[in-house]
Amino acid sequence: MIIKKFEAQTEKEATLMAREELGPEAIVMNIKTIKPKGIFKLFKKNKVELTAAIDDNVNEKKNVPPERPVTSDTKSEYYRFGNVFANTENEYTDEAKNAIEEKINNIAKLLEQQVVAKSGDTSDVEKKEEKTSEASDDNTPEQEEPGNKVVDLIRNQLIENELSEKHVDAIIDELELSNEDQPLDNVLSKIYQKIVLRLGEIDNLKSGENGPKIVFFVGSTGVGKTTTMAKLASKYKIEEKYDIAMFSVDTYRIAAIDQIKTYANIINTPMEVVYTPEEMKNLVEKYKACDLIFVDTAGRSHKNDEQKNDLSSIIDAVKDYEKEIYLVVSATTKYSDLKSIAKTYGEMFDYKLIFTKLDETRGLGNILNLKLDMNKQLSYVTWGQNVPDDIGSLDPQVIAKQLLGGTE
Ligand SMILES: Nc1nc2c(ncn2[C@@H]2O[C@H](COP(=O)(O)OP(=O)(O)OP(=O)(O)O)[C@@H](O)[C@H]2O)c(=O)[nH]1
Ligand SMILES: [Mg+2]
Structure with a gap:
């Protein structure tokens, strides 16, 4: 998934910019009004900042773990999640594709909530906007902070699900990701595999070999x-x-x-x-x-x-x-x-x-x-x-x- 911000005078203009750059499939995740800052603010108009995202379909199919048999308990709540990454001949099954999409949607929703929550956090936003307006006064383009939004999001998700921070960080460190935004699918499937590996082999109960x-x-x-x-x-x-x-x-x-x-x-x-x-x-x-x-x-x-x-x-x-x-x-x-x-x-x-x-x-x-x-x-x-x-x-x-x- 690629997530980008577009700034324009109007919402329509920002939408067009996003469409032009990311294509018609782009999803609008958040729109906010940016009030001008600095000493010339009275002479400036409000701007619109639009956050858009697109699934870039970069799936690291080779890294997908081999198919595991789904247990007979598919009807239960627990197994309703399905065998997400099951793949045959390196192709995702329809079920797997839907499950990945669903997961991406969930995480995209979370991301959206975080973006909205952040825009409510005025101290942070103001600091950022001050920086932005100073930068625009100088006519220098806004520099995005480097970082991995997707990794942060997944990290938060795991911690929210009570995985200890030390284990979450050990998993993320093992990925040796560069300090740039990564495609969501790519990071997800790598972290997913690390978790699966760490959960380990599961043995079913067997009868005794010599006696009970x-x-x-x-x-x-x-x-x-x-x-x-x-x-x-x-x-x-x-x-x-x-x-x-x-x-x-x-x-x-x-x-x-x-x-x-x-x-x-x-x-x-x-x-x-x-x-x-x-x-x-x-x-x-x-x-x-x-x-x-x-x-x-x-x-x-x-x-x-x-x-x-x-x-x-x-x-x-x-x-x-x-x-x-x-x-x-x-x-x-x-x-x-x-x-x-x-x-x-x-x-x-x-x-x-x-x-x-x-x-x-x-x-x-x-x-x-x-x-x-x-x-x-x-x-x-x-x-x-x-x-x-x-x-x-x-x-x-x-x-x-x-x-x-x-x-x-
Ligand atoms: N929701 C839910 N309840 C469960 C589950 N497993 C057991 N229970 C319930 O937990 C309660 C206690 O279960 P028991 O099997 O008697 O627990 P126990 O460990 O044998 O209890 P003691 O012998 O008193 O130590 C019962 O009401 C069970 O029905 C489960 O997976 N989910
Ligand atoms: Mg008992």
Whole structure:
């Protein structure tokens, strides 16, 4: 996208100038009246400054990441963003083109808002106008400040979506852009790719190779551990036809056991309550013919040492088996808490991250923040209370697009 300002005596004249230079496709983004400044201002007429933009269609198609399969969850809110940069034979699909256009429109709208907001900021504007009028008194042409409006805009967008400034700046620095305005598509697709790469590989849960795999769901109270486990258990039992068992070590509350019993009954799968590490060992032995054994744990405060020790001893009891530990965190939790939770659990064992409640927040930057700060693999995301529908593998392309301002 090329963004240019045109100054003329009238709006019509400025529009004609923009059309002549940028062509009939140019979009008018902002028009403002410039009052003359300086000692001769009484003798001067108001001017009109028109900001126009045009998409220059410079797409760096070669840099576009390879096509990824779209998951079967296309009907859900989360996947409504589509596979934006999917391309076949280096050509954008219609869907991709529309999505890019939509994104550019959104960012163009944002830009427009910023231009309008800036014109309300009188101190800045006056300083600039003073400079302009001095310059025009001298008959020297106005010098545009060098800089990357597009990069600034994308930077703001990422920070607004709660990606830490240090990560945003690291991504932008890696682009090694010159200090000149860049085509929007070009910068967007480069930043998009950097984000996708940083989100990393996403593995789906697999069964054990030699015997059952034991899958633990751990995390703070109320983040969605039981619901997430029920979603995955249903998918693996019904869609993948796996042999599964469900355990609950959430013995703090009777209601928790009932909750998991209900899910186990619906999907017709065995369910056991585990009270001690010894029982854990014996029950895993009992269900060793299963592909997956899902283990729900009590929500616990990561600050409570006794609860942490209970959990560690349950996990230790089955150390000879293949296992996967999912730390379930809510995307709505503030970042300092997320980091402290992730750190505490990291001191006990290695884990993969599941982010829940994506439907309750717009700022998904914490997903990437946590991934980068903790160096833990991302896995699933959930976006609602429906079992088993509202879950899917995290799609880095979808998250990257949302971080860059993809619309809902
Ligand atoms: N909006 C939304 N709600 C969710 C999501 N996942 C779970 N919930 C809801 O969050 C609440 C808590 O879910 P649980 O699965 O019981 O959470 P938990 O981590 O097992 O809770 P404790 O066992 O008490 O620690 C329930 O009302 C769920 O329906 C989600 O992705 N989005
Ligand atoms: Mg629970």
